Amino acid sequence: MKSIDWARNETLVFVVIVAFCGLAAISDPNFLSIPTLTDLMRNSIVLGIFAVGAMVVLVSGGIDVSFTAVAAFAMYATTVLLRDLAPDLPWPLAFAIATMIGAVLGSINGVLIAFCGLPTLIVTLGTLSVFRGSLLTFVGTLQISNLPPGMRDFSRWMMVRGTNSDGSFYSLPWAFAALVIIVAATWFILNRTMLGRAIYAIGGAPESARRIGINVRRTQFFIYVFVGALAGLAGIIHASMARISNPFDLVGLELSVIAAVVLGGARLTGGVGTLTGTLLGVALIVLVRNSLIVIGIPSTWQSVAIGVLIIVGTGLPAWQAKRAEARET
């Protein structure tokens, strides 16, 4: 009886994904193919890295809406820096710079949240405006389509490449490996280090965490720096893959990312959340964004579909919890 827990979000999301693919395969036999899979994987890279960061914050009991602005800032500032000062820098260094910029911006959130004790939603709402505003005021507003050669090299570097029977191409860039590495590293931190257990602990019950000797402030500070660094990396990968660095990109995605994470079972109240769930949530959101039309729903209904998914996905567990509570009292 315990073998499959149907009330878990991961199970629900997985069932919805399978059902979606089943329906899509019935209406379009070409749906279940390698190009669909590589499309799905390619579109999950940036969203997935964002989602891993957003999940860590949710697990710790906070919420971060500024990560898209961090990513846009790191992406564009790095491109400008490379273009003006060091056009021949190889891509690993460019990526390191973007990650550093992200970490520095994240540390601003970290100081305000961990050391000043301000509410996470308000702080990140404020820094979202500040990061985006200062990027567009001081760094620039024009998109750069002539990327530095290092970033262009990275975008051409494919993991899998192939031709379909009808002559069209498909490919999966090595950028996907970045997502895999980040997921593996985050899994290790969350499940195999004291730091990771501390993150779950402060999300579950901050006071208890403090009493068993966890340094809550230092843990929180680490979380926001980590999320900032991930956002910076996601930003530069986004620009490399799109082959354009547009300072207006990315901001606006934050609520979709949080939606994906929440669909995957992470709780806004903290302490609960898994990487498996997060990745399934991302896959579902990407499927809905790309392939809704395949199952016969016009793409103008896309946001309705995502909204319904969020409400059903969070509503079922919330309602079950509420009924369980009513039975106890």
Add this chain to the structure above:
Amino acid sequence: MMGRILQSTEGRLAIITLVVFITMSILAPERFLSPANLTSMAFQFPEFAILALAVAVAMLTGGIDLSVVGAANLSAVVAALFMSQFAGTVANGGTGTGILLAAIALSLAVGLVTGLFNGILVATFGLPPILATLGTGLIYTGLAIAMTGGSAVMGLPPAVAWVGNGTLLDIPVPLVIFSALAIALGWVLKRTAFGLKTRMFGANPLAARYAAMDTGRVLLKVYALCGVLSAIAGLIVMSRANSAKADYGSSYLLLAVLIAVLGGVNPYGGYGRIVGVVLAVLSMQFLSSGLNLLQVTNFAREMIWGVLLIGVMLINLLTFRRKS
């Protein structure tokens, strides 16, 4: 005296508002204080100020309403589609006042339904407000997109312009609407049982339930009120743009949340005054217009808003620490 003013959030905010106003008057004396600028400000702020009132009411219960902009656009789109259906009958003569009134009633009804839906999700099904309204916000925006195919609904009867651009005894109509709503809301929250219950629930939901309060009913009413307020804001936006579209005012959501928090509403619920929200709206508008006159870009303005929000939170924190 000064000390007492400085101790309350609203008092500090009043001083900030005054400082912003005086600074802008000194930096751009002819233009900032010109009747043209003052009037244009009075036409500009009510639309997002009403959304901020809605967010503030939801925040009082410890929740939040992220669907305000979606609800506003959905009700405006429904009203606009309704009116454009009857545009033919208006074209030969009349200004379409009757149709406008019917459309207003319709959009308020749509706003009420969106709000009730949020309320049911939060109160009956126990969804966290932030997620429920995030989801419904997408649904409302999505429905508006599906109804219009993503384009703007135009061809509205001339009477529509009055709501957003007209004046009543020389006072801009949007300002009249906002003032009436703010005063009414202030009274409801302060003097009625519903207002007291709203704040009590926000301060401690469990205690409110043990005090035999029908918490579900209160939440339902609060979100219904948010929906209606959003619809009113949507009507003003529609009238000023002379069209309705699914993605008008998308930057207003964060702005509305920002104003509510800046106005001293506790995001965890229990405390907040309409006076504070009004002062926050005014200081934002003075700052925006002033910076605009000083040729500061929109982007720098966004940055300054963020700095202002975090700055005010830090000041509140420091005074709170000194007190305790």
